[in-house]
Amino acid sequence: MKLELAQSTQKSPTNVDHNFTVLLAGRNRTGLDQLVDIVSRIKGINITTNHICNVHSDPLHGVDTLPQLLVFWLGENWRDELSELVQRSAKQRPAIIVVANTSEQEAMRMAMKAGAIDYIRSPFDALELQSTICKQIEEKNYQGINTVSPITSFINAKGGSGCSLIACNSAHMMAEVTHSRVALIDLDLQFGSLCHYLDMEPTYGLMEALENVYELDKQALEAYMLKHSSGLHLLDIKPGDLFVPEDISTENMDILLQLLATNYDHVVVDLPRHISMLSSMVLEKSEKVVVVMQQSISHLRDAKRLLHILKNDIGIEENKIRVVVNRYNKNDNLNIDDIGKALRHSVNLTAPNSYAQVSESINQGVPLYDISKKSPLTQSMMNVGYDISGGVCIPQQISLISRLLKHIRGV
Known part of the structure; x- marks a missing residue:
C-alpha cells in the first residue's frame, strides 16, 4: 500500500497533552x-x-x-x-x-x-x-478540562414510530419545566422535521457548525442554534439541504457533541433509522438510547433486530437502552408482557394514542405541553424526560393534599 507522504507542515494541536x-x-x-x-x-x-x-x-x-x-x-x-x-x-x-x-x-x-x-x-x-x-x-x-453532560439518542425501531415527536417533546419539557439548558440535535439529514415541530426555520444549520467546529466556543455555538421560547436550543439542517451520513466527518461530529455536552445540561439527539459510522459513533457516546416502537408484529420484528444490532454489533450496554411503545392501547392483543418477552428486554415506558392532539401539535408547530399540560400523552412525554434525565430533571406532580400535609408537618 503506497502512501503519499505529506510534507512536515502539519500543525500540532494546541494544548497538546505530552502524555497522549x-x-x-x-x-x-x-x-x-x-x-x-x-x-x-x-x-x-x-x-x-x-x-x-x-x-x-x-x-x-x-x-x-x-x-x-x-x-x-x-x-x-x-x-x-x-x-x-x-x-x-x-x-x-x-x-x-x-x-x-x-x-x-x-x-x-x-x-x-x-x-x-x-x-x-x-x-x-x-x-x-x-x-x-x-x-x-x-x-x-x-x-x-470540562464537565460533560449526558447525551441521549432517540431512534425508531420502524419508520413512522413517532421517535422525532417523542424526542422533541421530551427535550422541550426538560427545558420548559425545569429551565435546564437542553440542546436538541436533528441528525435526519434528508427528512429532518424537528424545526417544524417547533415552528422555527434555521438560517444556519448543522453542516455550517460542523465546518467551523474547531473555531466554536459557547457564544459561537449558540449562533447556530435555534432558540425556542421555552429555552430549548435546536440544531437542525437548513430546509432544502440534502446530505448523506458520509458527507459528515465523524471526527467533527464527535467534537461538536463534546462541545454541546460541555455547554448544556442535556443533549438530545434524534437519529435516523440508519446504522452508519456516524450513527454508531453517536450511539456509543450516548448515556441512554431510546428505541421507539409501536404495538404491532412488524414493529416487534424490527425492534428485535435493532436491539440485537445495538447490543451485539455496536456494543451498547443493555442498561443504557430504553424501549418506548408509542400509541399504546392496553386492550390490544399484543400486550406489554408479550413485547418484553419477545424482545428479551423490558418495555420501559408507553405513550397513549392521541391522534387529535398530535395532529394539532404538528400542524401548528406547538409542543404538546403548550396544548394540554395534563393530557395522558403529555404526561407520558413528561415521564420520558424524567427517565432520561436520571429521575431528577422533571419533578413529579404533587397533589394539593400532599402539599397541605407537607405544610402541616413542617416539611
Whole structure:
C-alpha cells in the first residue's frame, strides 16, 4: 500500500497533552514503518509500535496499558485481526483509526463494529491521517478540562414510530419545566422535521457548525442554534439541504457533541433509522438510547433486530437502552408482557394514542405541553424526560393534599 507522504507542515494541536499515547500496529513491516514516519511528525505525542509477527492477530496482544489511540494497518488477514478487536468490550479497547487498502464493505462494517472512529482507505494523503489524529488529541484535551453532560439518542425501531415527536417533546419539557439548558440535535439529514415541530426555520444549520467546529466556543455555538421560547436550543439542517451520513466527518461530529455536552445540561439527539459510522459513533457516546416502537408484529420484528444490532454489533450496554411503545392501547392483543418477552428486554415506558392532539401539535408547530399540560400523552412525554434525565430533571406532580400535609408537618 503506497502512501503519499505529506510534507512536515502539519500543525500540532494546541494544548497538546505530552502524555497522549498512540500505538501503531500492523503485520506489514513496511506499512508500519510508514505509519511511524507519518505520525512522528506530530509533535508532543508518545508513540509505541506493535509489529504483529506471531500466530496471533490481535493488534493489542501483549499491550499491558491501553494507549489512548490505536492506528491499525490492516493486513491480508483483516477478518481475523478485526475479529480480535470486536471481541473486546468497549472498555478494553482505545479509540481506533483503521488504515486499509481493501474496499470490502465487510471490512468497514467490522471496523465500525470494533468501534473505529475512522476508516482510511488507500490511496490517501498522509496529511489526512495526521489531521484525524490531531482532532482526536484535541478532543481528549477538551474532555479533560470540562464537565460533560449526558447525551441521549432517540431512534425508531420502524419508520413512522413517532421517535422525532417523542424526542422533541421530551427535550422541550426538560427545558420548559425545569429551565435546564437542553440542546436538541436533528441528525435526519434528508427528512429532518424537528424545526417544524417547533415552528422555527434555521438560517444556519448543522453542516455550517460542523465546518467551523474547531473555531466554536459557547457564544459561537449558540449562533447556530435555534432558540425556542421555552429555552430549548435546536440544531437542525437548513430546509432544502440534502446530505448523506458520509458527507459528515465523524471526527467533527464527535467534537461538536463534546462541545454541546460541555455547554448544556442535556443533549438530545434524534437519529435516523440508519446504522452508519456516524450513527454508531453517536450511539456509543450516548448515556441512554431510546428505541421507539409501536404495538404491532412488524414493529416487534424490527425492534428485535435493532436491539440485537445495538447490543451485539455496536456494543451498547443493555442498561443504557430504553424501549418506548408509542400509541399504546392496553386492550390490544399484543400486550406489554408479550413485547418484553419477545424482545428479551423490558418495555420501559408507553405513550397513549392521541391522534387529535398530535395532529394539532404538528400542524401548528406547538409542543404538546403548550396544548394540554395534563393530557395522558403529555404526561407520558413528561415521564420520558424524567427517565432520561436520571429521575431528577422533571419533578413529579404533587397533589394539593400532599402539599397541605407537607405544610402541616413542617416539611
